[in-house]
Amino acid sequence: MNRIESVKNTKVKQWRKLHTKKEREATGTFLIEGFHLVEEALKRKEIIRELIVSEEVSLPSSWNVDDLTMTIVTTEVMKAISDTETPQGVAAICEELIPTNIDSWQKLLFVDALQDPGNLGTIIRTADAAGIDGVVLGKGTVDLYNPKVVRSSQGSIFHLAIKKANLQEMLHIYKEKGFPIYGTSLQNGVSYKEIKPSTSFVLIMGNEGSGVGQDLLAKTDQNLYIPIYGGAESLNVGIATGILLYHLRG
């Protein structure tokens, strides 16, 4: 077991760099924190490169971590690598998650240029709950491994197959397969209530301000809206995703 006491240690500097998207992409790794998230990651042990544990913390006896590389750090080091104000004392370096079962996806969620990390995390958690097979993140969408995305996904990033890809190309693939492709739009389109649930579909959710790009909306089978009955101008994009996914999956 390794032990690190100085925040100036090279490894600590390396871990801290994982707060930036650039470093996450360069290394193909990301940092997670907290008991719940690390426990979820342990279910996919092969992606954990290293556990980082504060010296004052005891790991739950149910955790089977003997075969993992573990580094013990001081509270000060943990604080230095943490993105939260009150670190729980356990963290892990994980390898980027690569979905392997793409050909069998039946229910898909495409995310176009979504910007808020809390929204993306909640949407991933919701898609996981709704039994969606795969999420495809398009260009301009906040980085999946942003600490706030990971945190608000509440571990669902480890359950759900998620892929970064060109949405135009992906849309084309599923259109060829005959899946119904649903865009979402505040203007035009049909109420989601008119759509019958189905076993396979693609739903496209978009940016908080500007919605789904026109280039995508033009290629869908139908564009859906959620009726607004009161005085609100719109729904939060996470809420809208929940209503639509639970309706479409039936």
Add this chain to the structure above:
Amino acid sequence: MNRIESVKNTKVKQWRKLHTKKEREATGTFLIEGFHLVEEALKRKEIIRELIVSEEVSLPSSWNVDDLTMTIVTTEVMKAISDTETPQGVAAICEELIPTNIDSWQKLLFVDALQDPGNLGTIIRTADAAGIDGVVLGKGTVDLYNPKVVRSSQGSIFHLAIKKANLQEMLHIYKEKGFPIYGTSLQNGVSYKEIKPSTSFVLIMGNEGSGVGQDLLAKTDQNLYIPIYGGAESLNVGIATGILLYHLRG
């Protein structure tokens, strides 16, 4: 028009105190910030006691504010009273919102001990979109006039009738009226999909961790759950509220 240049001015000190629930309750007023929120509040002008505007800010010409008390402040004063890091330069002191149409409410949302201000704001925005007539906030729920609640409601606190009350008593009233009363529970109960939409109902949503209190669940007609099809442990309470309200209202 008044003008305030010093952060030590008595009025500025008074405004700052409105960041605390205690002061909001003592004065029956709350502070809102930003163009969008103030614009929404202007639709219910009678509740605005005072507009506060930064000296460098021009109000939109569409705003009809000649009959309102207005105080011009320096950027420094605006920063001092603001809850945000980059104040937009416009704020208002509003009087507590008191719903007057309670007897005509048909579709109701009860909120039991919900703690996160962002969740409450989003839930109010969602209830507004879903055309709910009234929201009742029970004991232990985060204060409606918490700046984060107000912000994340995106103005819906000004559209929707919202009341703080004892949920047990309110439940009794609507039970007498013959409204179906639905609790929500992760365990037990029936899937929401088995419930038919109706023109009048009460839906009870609960605390993020512990859900709806047992005392309330015991008095409902039925307790509903949302099926979880994937690996997520639960849905975010705002997402769950959206799915249930849009289902129940039909």
